[in-house]
Amino acid sequence: MRQGLLLVVLATVLVLARAATQQCTSWENVVIGGSDLQHAELVASPGQCCDLCYANADCTIYTWNATSKTCILKNKQSDSTSAYGVTSGTTNDRTIWSPCMGASSSYPFCDTKLSVDDRLKDLVSRVSTADAATQLRARESAQIDNIGLPAYYWGTNAIHGMQNTACLADGQCPTSFPAPNGLSATFNYSLVKDMGRIIGRELRAYYNTKFHNGLDTWSPTINPSRDPRWGRNVESPGESPFVCGQYGAAYTEGLQNGDDKDYTQAVVTLKHWVAYSVEDYDNVTRYEYNAIVSEYDLMDTYFPGWEYVVKNAKPLGVMCSYNSLNGVPTCGNPALTAYLREDWGFEGYITSDSDSIHCIWADHHYESNAVLATRDGLLGGCDIDSGDTYADNLEAAVNQSLVNRSAVDAALTNSYRMRFNLGLFDPNVTNAYDRISADEVGMSSSQETSLLAARKSMTLLKNDGQTLPFATGKKVAVIGKSSNSAEDILGNYVGPICPSGAFDCVQTLYQGVAAANQGGATTLSDDVADINTAIQLAMDADQVVLTISNYGQAGEGKDRTYIGLDTDQQELVAAVLKVGKPTAIVMLNGGLISLDWIKDEAQAILVAFAPGVHGGQAVAETIFGANNPGGKLPVTMYASDYVNDVDFLNMSMQAVAVLHLMNVNGERDDTGPGRSYKYYTGEPLYPFAYGLSYTTFNLSWSPAPPMTTFTSTLRSTTYTATVTNTGSVGGDEVVFAFYKPKSESLKTLPVGNPVPIKEIFGFQRVALGPGQSTQVTFELNAETLAQVTLDGHRELHSGEFEIELTRGHGEVLTGTAVVDVAQPERLATFRKWW
Incomplete structure (x- = not known):
């Protein structure tokens, strides 16, 4: 989201307390609404501020500041943010909570006997074009008094827990989980589904308190x-489109599908x-970047994860991105929407990222003004504008016949359908979610799930001489x-x-280690x-936990130019390792840190990613052996000089780009070692899927599979193996x-067609005690x-794998x-728009 408009991840998030009087409902420590009335007075209490709001016919919301005694009156239910020492409230008879x-x-739209389509x-027929302009706006769609339609707040961020809100009055705060890069490293996506379920129920709990959040x-x-x-990268499930699809589907199923069918x-x-x-x-920057991507890369890397989630988990929302794609802004590209809706069956709503519609003309210069950008967004299939471009320009676009009212109706229908699916237009029909109480927010079982996810994410890369686990009761630095x-x-x-x-x-990690080192x-x-203090502490210690971190070096709106460890930390690591005490390096990271020489010099390396609120405990338990690490890398760790070999702005995944298209600089470097386990031709520091354990395992066929021949797309087979814990501890x-295509055997592929080195088609995580065995089975269709062919079509070709x-x-x-097919069988057709 554009930084200037971002509903910021608050550095201070405070306790929310709700109170009600005959005239107003109020909340402490939160600011709600925009100050459209620009009317402020000094009053002694929030109750008097409520009275002032009630006396003003245009006021629906107020905020009272306990320090300045200022009462601000408002008539726009916009964003809500936490702030200490303020009280915000709404007038009970002017605020519509439910349609x-x-x-x-x-x-008729309230008649539950009618079909949802008829309703x-x-x-939609009752919403004027003027009202539609603010209905298709996020973060808030405005209240429409004449048809009893309440305001609706869009887009509570919940990458790994609810954001954009405040804690409850009794001290309960939403459950927070490890960051997605660590969650993905668990390769146990039932945990991701559990996280989605918990976030979904906590969203409902907050909504049921009538706090200003959507669903x-x-x-x-x-x-x-x-x-x-x-x-x-901290937000991404990893480098594999297959894994991204599995992760997205698990999250979607957990969050959307609850107890009420x-x-x-x-x-x-x-x-x-x-x-x-x-x-x-x-x-x-992302606001003007034009991603030049070949047909091959789109269908092989950038589309598959989306296709899997849309087809299999039925998500009800999609956000289009800031960038242009091959010359057309994504939020104004009907061809992209056609893939979602026509090819994959998407039935939800599409929102822009914050101000992405504005970017169409102001940053990409694809159009000359905001009215034309509004037209592009609506005709491109973007239903909701997270910004003010639609709100300010939709009427003009319709009046100038740049867009028909039918396009507006389609956007309204897509966005309202989501609210019908949630049951928000059926207030007299009790559903199971109405009974979810605030008691579920941050409850102990949810915290246990978060802790379990942190434990499962721990990924051990090196453990020479069984340096880990450390013994407790020692001197630890x-x-x-x-x-x-x-x-x-x-x-x-x-x-x-x-x-x-x-x-x-x-x-913290230190506090967790101190608590565990009984x-x-x-x-x-x-x-x-x-460094001197660090050396002295290391010399005095029996064992050393040495953390390295890239916190603050990257984030939304900020890419890295160097992926290794910064010079100051390298000097510290070198000095501490030179002391010679048993030392475990713990990596805290968003994107992976290239370890370079540290890989060879370190005795033990544990990747903790961004392990979350329970990360200190999870790392400590792993360091001392109460938790056996079992995570695997969801990305490849390259050497730091990788950045010198691959142009970051080149979107190609292969060693040599398929098409010599021009990038934003008017030129393109098509050479390099490729990206990800699918195409990287160099030697990684650690490969995708790598991760060790404190115990040992063996993998064997059961039984060895015969060669399988597929003569059509309808055929499938299975592969079964036995996993045995051959060590002395559970893990x-x-x-x-x-599968690894033998490229020379794919004789019907066009000359020069890229072929991946290998591709993942399944994974399973198992827990085994010492000496235990279990079977894992994978189906291959x-x-x-x-x-994928050069022109982007997905086809089954004869060949060996x-x-x-x-x-x-x-x-x-x-x-x-x-x-073995008589001729290539087309499974999906790519439609080029450039």
Whole structure:
């Protein structure tokens, strides 16, 4: 979201208390609404401020400041933000909480005996073009008094927990989870589904208190982690489109599908559609970036995750992105909407990212003014404008015949349908979600799920000589950046965490280690520049926990130019390792940090990602052996000089680009080693799917599979292997299934057609005690082996494929699959728009 308009992840999130009087309903420590009336007076109490608002016929909302005694009157229910020492309220008889109440209940759109389509048709017919302009606006669609339609707040961010809100009066705060890069490393997506379920229920709990939040989330992010320099890698499930699709589907199913099968629990909004992975790099920002992407890369990398989620999980929301794609802004491109709706069956609403419609003319200069940008957005299929471009220009666009009212009606229908699915137009029909109480917010079982996710995300890259786990009761030195910072371990899009508004309820990594080191002594040095103190503490210690961190080096609106460890931290690491004590390096990261020489010098390396509110405990438990790490890397770790070999603004995934298209600079470097496990031709520091354990495992066929021949897309087969814990402690292992095309056998592919090195088609995580075994089975459908052609079509071609089952290291089980079709079979057709 554009930084100037962002509903900021508040540094101070305070306690929300609700009170009601005959005239007003009020909340403490929160600002609600825009000050459209520009009317302020000095009064002694919030009650007197309520009286002033009630006496003003235009006032629906007020905010009273306890320090200045200022009363501000408002008539716009816009954004809500936390603020200490203020009280905001709404006038009870002027604020419509639910549609279809009172006089409006007689309208056909309130008749539950009619079909939803008929009800929508009636509702949309009653919305004037002037009102439609503000109905199609986010963050808030305005209240329409004459038909009894309440305001609706869009887009509560919930990447890994509810944001844009405040804690409740009794001190309950929404449950916060590890950041998505760590969640993805669990390769246990039932946990992601559980997170979605908890977020969905907490959204309902807040909504049921009549707090100013909606029931749709602008989450999850399913853009692949294309390049380690991207500032938002912390939000991405990883570099694999397959994994991004699995993650997005799990989140969607958990959040949308609750106990009441007649209604949707809450609504996801997948983001950012599409080919979005540039923030601000080399004087090119996301607002004007034109992503030049070949037909091949679109169908092979940038589309598949979206297609999987839309087809299999039925998300009800999509967010289009800031960038242009091959010359056309994504939020104004009907061809992209056709893929979603016509090809994949999407039936939800589409919103712009914050001010993306404005960007069409102001940043991309695709149009000359905002009225034309409004036309492009509506005709391109963007239903909701997160900004004011539609609100300010929609009437003009209709009046000038640039867009027909039918396009406006389509956008209204798509956006209202979501609210019908949620049951918001059926206030007299009790659904299971109406009974979700505030008691569920941040409850202990949800916190346990968050802690479990943090434990499962721990990823061990190196453990020479069984350095880990450390023994408790010893002298332990905790050294390094972010080692005693609660905020640094939380990730981005952090919602309300602690009732105090600070992060005092979050245990830091140092505090977690100190608490777990029972009977021992734990010391701290978190000043990277103070190398002398760090050396002394390391010399005095029996064991050292050495943290490295890239916190603050990247984020939304900020890409990295260097992916290694900064010079100051490298000097600290070198000095501490030189002391020679048993040392475990703990990486706290958004995008991975290239370890370079540290990989060889370190004894033990644990990747903790951004482990969240329970990260301090999870890391400490892992360091001392109470938790056995079982995570796997969802991305490839390249050496830091990778940035010299690959142009960040080049969207190609292959070693050599398919088409020599021009980028924003008018030129393009098509050479390089490629990106991701699918195309990288170099030697990674650590590969995708890599991760060790404190125990040992063995993988064997059961039984060895015969060669399988597929003669049509209707065929499928299965591969089964036995996983055995051959060590002395319990642990988790993840088994991955890949296929590797033998490119020379794909003789009907066009000359020069790219072929991936390998592609994942399944993974399973299992938990086993010492000596225990279990079987894992993977299904392979013939259509999974289809290849993307140069012109973007997905086709099944005759050829040979090696099947691999692997734990990410160690033994690799192999088999053979053959496709034998008379001629290539077309499975999907690419439609070029440029």
